[in-house]
Each structure stands twice: as C-alpha cells, then as structure tokens.
Amino acid sequence: MLASLLPPEVAVEEIFGDPEDAVLFPGEEAVVARAVDKRRLEYTTTRHLARTALARLGLPPVAIGTGGNREPLWPAGIVGSMTHCRGYRAVAVARAGAGAAGLGIDAEPHGPLPEGVFDTIARPDEMPALEALAAERPRVRWDRLVFSAKESVYKAWFPVARRWLGFGEASVGFVPVEEMSGTFTARILQSGAPITEMSGRWTIESGLVLTAVMV
Numbered sequence: 001m002l003a004s005l006l007p008p009e010v011a012v013e014e015i016f017g018d019p020e021d022a023v024l025f026p027g028e029e030a031v032v033a034r035a036v037d038k039r040r041l042e043y044t045t046t047r048h049l050a051r052t053a054l055a056r057l058g059l060p061p062v063a064i065g066t067g068g069n070r071e072p073l074w075p076a077g078i079v080g081s082m083t084h085c086r087g088y089r090a091v092a093v094a095r096a097g098a099g100a101a102g103l104g105i106d107a108e109p110h111g112p113l114p115e116g117v118f119d120t121i122a123r124p125d126e127m128p129a130l131e132a133l134a135a136e137r138p139r140v141r142w143d144r145l146v147f148s149a150k151e152s153v154y155k156a157w158f159p160v161a162r163r164w165l166g167f168g169e170a171s172v173g174f175v176p177v178e179e180m181s182g183t184f185t186a187r188i189l190q191s192g193a194p195i196t197e198m199s200g201r202w203t204i205e206s207g208l209v210l211t212a213v214m215v
C-alpha cells in the first residue's frame with residue numbers, strides 16, 4: 001500500500017502484525033527496556049522491517065537507535081521514516097541524494113479525530129478547500145488526513161531542520177486523483193525554515209489513512 005506513494009528508489013516494507021523472528025539489536029534494547037509489551041513489539045517490528053528495507057539498498061544489518069527527539073538514527077547516507085498504528089507497521093528508506101533529502105511516512109486509523117483535535121491542527125487558510133473536498137468526497141475523513149499529512153511532514157522535517165514544527169506552521173492542500181487517493185503539498189510557514197515546501201501522496205486502504213512526503 002505505502003510503496004505506491006513513493007518512487008521506486010525508496011525501499012518500503014510494511015506488515016500487519018509482529019513477526020516472531022523479529023529481534024532487537026544492541027543499542028535498540030535500552031530504548032524499550034522498560035516499555036509495555038505493545039510498545040516493545042511495535043519498536044521491534046519496525047527495526048526488523050528497517051533492516052529488511054536497508055538490505056534492499058545493499059546495507060548490512062545495523063541497529064537503528066533513537067535520538068533525543070525520538071527520531072530514528074539511520075546509518076550515514078540514509079534517509080528514512082517509520083510509522084506504526086493498530087497492528088500496522090511500515091518503514092521507508094532511501095539513499096540520501098537519490099532525489100531525497102528527507103522522507104516522512106504516517107499511518108492512522110481512517111476514523112474521525114478525537115473531539116477538539118482538528119481545531120488545534122488545522123489552519124484557517126486550509127478550511128475553504130477542505131470544506132469543498134468534504135462536500136465532494138464525503139467518504140474521506142479529511143480531518144484525519146490533515147493530521148496524518150502533517151505528521152509525515154514533521155517526520156521529514158525534523159532530521160533536516162533539527163527543530164520543532166507546530167501543526168499551525170504548515171499549510172496543506174490536497175488534490176484527489178482517485179476516489180480515495182491523491183497528492184498533497186505542504187507549505188512550511190516557520191520563519192527561517194530550511195525547507196519551504198514538500199510534496200506528498202495519500203491513500204485510504206484497509207481502514208488506514210496512509211501519507212508519505214519527500215523533501
């Protein structure tokens with residue numbers, strides 16, 4: 001599903017569930033040493049998927065630790081992103097310079113956001129287009145799609161910018177291509193931002209909203 005949102009030079013691995021042969025490498029273990037089982041499993045599975053994806057790029061198996069801002073620590077020369085939600089896990093990696101300076105992926109359940117959340121993540125300038133899209137394509141949960149797109153933007157943004165980006169500091173615009181999939185652009189509105197625009201794709205499949213962006 002997610003591979004359809006990214007170009008072929010990006011290695012994508014996704015799975016529903018947690019494979020029994022997935023293991024943590026030294027350097028990863030400490031991150032989830034005191035975590036509950038659910039967290040440990042999602043962390044272990046995404047690392048397992050990351051090693052499979054990196055092998056497709058010709059890299060040996062290495063630990064993918066976690067930085068001080070929770071960002072995954074990729075091997076030198078690699079950009080990538082991870083997501084997990086409700087039993088679904090996915091990883092996307094690419095060689096830096098193969099057209100990508102940054103990557104962000106996100107998966108969310110295709111259901112309404114909790115009460116009050118949309119108002120805190122959407123900008124007034126995004127509303128007119130979203131209202132028109134909601135009237136045109138009522139089956140799409142546009143509130144959840146905005147949330148997912150902005151989380152993908154943040155995951156691609158952080159490793160490049162090394163600083164926080166608030167939901168109000170990006171303005172997203174969506175273009176449907178098919179009934180439940182399409183493209184989007186994000187304008188970054190933070191002053192002095194090292195990235196000012198990102199483009200991405202979205203799809204709704206198997207009860208999930210999936211988004212991916214490349215810098």
Ligand SMILES: CC(C)(COP(=O)(O)OP(=O)(O)OC[C@H]1O[C@@H](n2cnc3c(N)ncnc32)[C@H](O)[C@@H]1OP(=O)(O)O)[C@@H](O)C(=O)NCCC(=O)NCCS
Pocket residue numbers: 042043046066069070071072081082083084085105106107150151152153154155156158159165166167168169170
């Ligand atoms: C970091 C954040 C985006 C993660 O999203 P989430 O829905 O909680 O969880 P997901 O499963 O989709 O993604 C989690 C993964 O994101 C990645 N991630 C977390 N922080 C990250 C960062 N600073 N930079 C890059 N990737 C990061 C990690 O790989 C993490 O999984 P792991 O801890 O198992 O390694 C979210 O918690 C957050 O803090 N959002 C606020 C910032 C934001 O989105 N701003 C919008 C800007 S327009």
